[in-house]
Amino acid sequence: MSRGADGMRIVRVVGFGMPATGEDTVLEELGRGYLAAGHDPVLVRPGPEPGRSHAGSGWCCTVPGLPYPGGRRMVAYRRPLLRVLEDLAADRLEVCDQLTLGYLGPWARANGVPALLVARRRLDALLRTSPWLPAERAADAWNRRLSRRFDKIVVASRYGAAEFQRIAARNVVRVPFGVDLSVFHPGAADQRWRGTADVLLATVTGLYPGKRPMLAVRTLAELRRAGVDARLVVAGDGPLLGRLRQAAEGLPVSFAGHLSSRAEVAGLLAAADVALATAPAQTFGLATLEALACGTPVVTPDEGALPELLATGAGRAVPAEPAELARAVCDLLDPRAGAAARARAELFPWAAAVTGMLRAHAAR
Numbered sequence: 001m002s003r004g005a006d007g008m009r010i011v012r013v014v015g016f017g018m019p020a021t022g023e024d025t026v027l028e029e030l031g032r033g034y035l036a037a038g039h040d041p042v043l044v045r046p047g048p049e050p051g052r053s054h055a056g057s058g059w060c061c062t063v064p065g066l067p068y069p070g071g072r073r074m075v076a077y078r079r080p081l082l083r084v085l086e087d088l089a090a091d092r093l094e095v096c097d098q099l100t101l102g103y104l105g106p107w108a109r110a111n112g113v114p115a116l117l118v119a120r121r122r123l124d125a126l127l128r129t130s131p132w133l134p135a136e137r138a139a140d141a142w143n144r145r146l147s148r149r150f151d152k153i154v155v156a157s158r159y160g161a162a163e164f165q166r167i168a169a170r171n172v173v174r175v176p177f178g179v180d181l182s183v184f185h186p187g188a189a190d191q192r193w194r195g196t197a198d199v200l201l202a203t204v205t206g207l208y209p210g211k212r213p214m215l216a217v218r219t220l221a222e223l224r225r226a227g228v229d230a231r232l233v234v235a236g237d238g239p240l241l242g243r244l245r246q247a248a249e250g251l252p253v254s255f256a257g258h259l260s261s262r263a264e265v266a267g268l269l270a271a272a273d274v275a276l277a278t279a280p281a282q283t284f285g286l287a288t289l290e291a292l293a294c295g296t297p298v299v300t301p302d303e304g305a306l307p308e309l310l311a312t313g314a315g316r317a318v319p320a321e322p323a324e325l326a327r328a329v330c331d332l333l334d335p336r337a338g339a340a341a342r343a344r345a346e347l348f349p350w351a352a353a354v355t356g357m358l359r360a361h362a363a364r
Contacts, residue, residue, distance in 0.1 A: 015097030031057025033354030105149030125281035157305035175356035186295035190267030207238030222326035293345035313340035
C-alpha cells in the first residue's frame with residue numbers, strides 16, 4: 001500500500017464492523033474529508049477474512065473478526081490487528097471503540113504514534129441496562145483508564161463529554177459530526193411516501209430496545225385518538241420488528257425496512273411533516289440532523305444529546321411519553337418550521353467536523 005508524500009497517514013480502527021449504519025456514514029465522510037485535506041486515511045475494521053480495498057474515503061483493511069449479534073463482527077484477536085498496524089506505520093491513530101480497543105493507546109505510545117479515542121457511547125448509559133452493576137462508578141473507573149491511555153478523547157456532544165467531565169479528564173475535545181447538505185435537503189422529497197393522510201411522520205432508526213422505536217408507534221396512536229389524520233413510516237430493521245407490527249395493528253404504519261441509500265432516506269425525511277427520534281442516550285444524532293437538513297422539524301426526548309441539535313422552531317425536546325410527543329408534533333405543524341430546521345442543519349457541515357478532527361490530531 002503506497003502512501004502520499006504529503007500529509008499524515010491517519011489509521012482509524014473500529015472494534016465492531018456493522019452493516020450500513022450512521023457510524024459507517026461518519027467513517028466515510030471523515031475519510032473523504034481527510035483525503036481532500038491531503039492526508040492518507042486508512043480504515044481498519046473486522047471482517048470475515050483479511051483483505052484490502054480502496055474507495056472514495058481511502059484504503060480499508062479488514063482483520064479477522066468474530067460474528068456478533070445484529071449482523072456485526074468484532075475484533076477479537078490482538079496479534080493480527082497489531083501486525084496490520086505495524087505494517088501501516090501510522091502517523092496518527094484514531095480508535096473508534098472505547099469498549100474493546102483500549103490497549104491500542106499504550107501500544108501507540110510505545111511506538112511513538114499520537115493516538116486519540118473517539119468516544120461514541122455513554123458508558124454509564126450502557127451499563128445501566130445491568131441491574132446489578134453500579135453504572136456510574138464502573139463507567140468512571142473505565143473512563144479514567146481511557147483518559148490516561150490516549151492523548152485525546154473526542155466526543156461529539158456536551159452529553160458525550162459529561163461523563164468525562166465528571167472524572168475531571170483534561171484531554172477531552174468536542175467535535176460535532178456533520179450532515180451532507182447536498183443529499184439531505186428539502187427538494188429531495190419523494191412524495192410517494194405521503195399517502196393520503198394529512199400528516200406524515202417518519203422515524204429512521206434501528207429496531208432495537210435501546211432505540212425505543214415503540215414510542216413512535218404509540219405517539220401515532222395518541223395523535224389518531226386526538227383526531228389528527230396522521231400516518232407513520234418506520235425505516236429500519238432489527239429484532240423488534242415483529243413486536244412493532246403487532247403494536248401497529250389497526251394503525252396507518254408502514255414498515256419500510258432498511259433503506260439502502262442516503263438518497264432514499266432523504267426522500268422519506270424530506271417528504272415528512274415531522275420526524276420522530278426516540279433514542280434516549282444518543283451521543284450525537286445523525287438521523288436527527290439529516291431530518292433537519294431536509295427541512296423537517298424533529299421531536300425528541302429531552303435526554304441524551306438530541307436536544308443539543310435542535311433550535312427554536314426547528315424541533316421540540318419533551319419528556320419521553322407518547323402524549324407529550326404527540327403534543328410536540330402538533331406544535332411543529334407550522335410552515336415556518338421547515339426553514340428553521342434547514343437553517344439549524346446548515347451549522348453542521350462535514351467540513352467543520354473534518355477540521356475539528358484534524359485539529360485534535362495535530363494537538364499534542
